[in-house]
Amino acid sequence: MYVAGSFRWADDTFPLIDPTDGAVIGAVPEAPRELVDEAVRAARGALAGPWGSMSVGDRSAALRRIADGIAARFGDFVDTEVRETGKPRALAETMDIPRAIDNFRAYADLLYARRDSTFHTVSPQGEALNYTVRRPLGVVAVISPWNLPLLLLSWKVAPALAAGNAVVAKPSEETPGTAALLAEVIHEAGLPPGAFNLLHGHGAGAAGEFLTSHPEVDAIAFTGESATGSAIMRAAADHVTPVSFELGGKNAALVFADADFEAAVEGTLRSAFTHSGQICLCTERVYVERPIYDEFVAALGERARKLAGYGPMISAQHRDKVLSYYRLAVEEGATVVAGGGIPDFGDDRDQGFHVEPTVLTGLPSTARTVREEIFGPVCHVAPFDTEDEAVRLANDSAYGLAATVWTTNLSRAHRVAPRVEAGIVWVNCWNLRDLRTPFGGVKASGIGREGGEYSLDFFSEPVNVCVRI
Ligand code: NAD
Numbered sequence: 001m002y003v004a005g006s007f008r009w010a011d012d013t014f015p016l017i018d019p020t021d022g023a024v025i026g027a028v029p030e031a032p033r034e035l036v037d038e039a040v041r042a043a044r045g046a047l048a049g050p051w052g053s054m055s056v057g058d059r060s061a062a063l064r065r066i067a068d069g070i071a072a073r074f075g076d077f078v079d080t081e082v083r084e085t086g087k088p089r090a091l092a093e094t095m096d097i098p099r100a101i102d103n104f105r106a107y108a109d110l111l112y113a114r115r116d117s118t119f120h121t122v123s124p125q126g127e128a129l130n131y132t133v134r135r136p137l138g139v140v141a142v143i144s145p146w147n148l149p150l151l152l153l154s155w156k157v158a159p160a161l162a163a164g165n166a167v168v169a170k171p172s173e174e175t176p177g178t179a180a181l182l183a184e185v186i187h188e189a190g191l192p193p194g195a196f197n198l199l200h201g202h203g204a205g206a207a208g209e210f211l212t213s214h215p216e217v218d219a220i221a222f223t224g225e226s227a228t229g230s231a232i233m234r235a236a237a238d239h240v241t242p243v244s245f246e247l248g249g250k251n252a253a254l255v256f257a258d259a260d261f262e263a264a265v266e267g268t269l270r271s272a273f274t275h276s277g278q279i280c281l282c283t284e285r286v287y288v289e290r291p292i293y294d295e296f297v298a299a300l301g302e303r304a305r306k307l308a309g310y311g312p313m314i315s316a317q318h319r320d321k322v323l324s325y326y327r328l329a330v331e332e333g334a335t336v337v338a339g340g341g342i343p344d345f346g347d348d349r350d351q352g353f354h355v356e357p358t359v360l361t362g363l364p365s366t367a368r369t370v371r372e373e374i375f376g377p378v379c380h381v382a383p384f385d386t387e388d389e390a391v392r393l394a395n396d397s398a399y400g401l402a403a404t405v406w407t408t409n410l411s412r413a414h415r416v417a418p419r420v421e422a423g424i425v426w427v428n429c430w431n432l433r434d435l436r437t438p439f440g441g442v443k444a445s446g447i448g449r450e451g452g453e454y455s456l457d458f459f460s461e462p463v464n465v466c467v468r469i
Pocket residue numbers: 143144145146147152170171172173201202203204205207208209212223224225226228229231232245246247248249279280373375401441445446
């Protein structure tokens with residue numbers, strides 16, 4: 001852990017598990033309440049010191065040094081991310097770690113692009129100049145999940161620091177390693193003590209809750225399950241602490257008969273099974289226009305059966321949850337087109353937490369398998385007959401994070417995309433990211449938007465100054 005500019009350990013620890021083979025690979029400190037208090041005090045102190053008065057230029061340079069520091073230890077970050085999540089190495093090398101570097105670089109640039117508003121006011125009350133200045137919120141708590149550990153942590157830490165806040169971060173207890181490396185990089189980058197603090201430990205009744213219910217925390221940026229978001233919101237309510245939430249999803253893909261068939265099958269395979277379905281943007285509901293439905297199901301099922309090199313579920317507990325949905329689907333009347341069980345590798349991976357990539361059909365839209373987030377390598381495919389029905393099915397969910405639309409009809413794409421109740425709609429692609437765009441969900445998938453100016457808006461507040469002239 002890293003508090004007030006120095007590295008810390010704790011008396012209590014818990015084991016760190018490699019999900020690929022179930023081996024214990026280390027011990028993680030569990031931050032006690034006193035250390036959480038100390039971290040929050042250190043953050044408050046940093047705001048009153050050099051960090052609080054640092055110029056935009058120096059802050060931007062500091063963010064660049066952090067980006068460069070991650071790049072300089074790229075291999076360490078990749079090794080740690082792969083060991084703790086079990087994700088394919090190529091994914092960590094091409095997505096997670098480069099994106100963490102980009103997150104810091106993007107916000108180093110965006111700091112300069114920031115503009116405030118000015119209004120020349122002429123009214124019966126008089127003439128005035130109204131201008132806004134932005135100030136940081138103060139001490140920001142960042143709580144992140146295990147699926148994209150460094151990417152999602154840095155996605156919040158970078159804009160929070162860019163906006164001039166002091167951060168107390170708590171990554172997932174399952175994947176603390178790259179956050180610990182980030183603390184080393186930030187230390188070497190020379191940020192003033194207390195500007196960034198890192199705690200490890202569990203959520204409910206532990207470091208996570210101590211932090212989110214802390215009266216001296218000025219804002220909470222959280223990514224994780226919707227149920228955890230509810231618990232954090234209840235804790236935040238006591239002190240009316242502002243929250244930014246990126247929560248769960250049950251994302252739909254709409255495949256129209258006029259789609260490029262090959263692109264739609266490959267795209268859906270990727271959107272359903274990348275990182276074994278453990279990305280909040282992954283597709284779990286696929287709706288296919290009836291004329292191509294049978295052919296699509298056959299192609300997706302065949303390719304899902306041939307998938308190789310996919311990683312495990314993060315933990316035994318999560319594997320058991322995913323398997324319980326595989327069983328539930330059958331009880332609810334599903335046809336299992338592909339997968340449905342545990343793979344047999346015949347090596348150490350059999351002690352790990354793998355499940356088979358699974359394609360299901362035949363369930364009604366009321367089935368729990370179709371309604372609840374599973375967060376594993378599984379999707380349910382159902383037919384539709386009209387554009388209206390496709391939109392209705394996509395929107396028949398408590399969640400609304402992301403959706404994909406597969407069609408070659410330009411008018412249809414533009415008609416359908418804005419009608420889908422989701423924060424992000426991809427047309428003929430998936431997870432194609434531009435860090436300047438708004439990112440977030442509607443309904444149970446979140447509160448607020450992150451990305452580009454949206455994050456800087458959350459992590460700062462405008463003060464309007466009205467000067468009579
Ligand atoms: P989780 O909600 O169990 O845990 C996330 C973090 O919250 C962890 O650091 C955990 O320790 C902490 N936490 C748990 N209970 C807490 C409490 N009461 N108070 C404070 N902190 C608490 O989520 P997870 O299992 O780590 O991640 C998977 C979930 O995250 C899925 O639901 C997925 O959809 C969601 N997710 C959403 C997005 C998004 O951008 N919308 C991105 C990634 C993951």
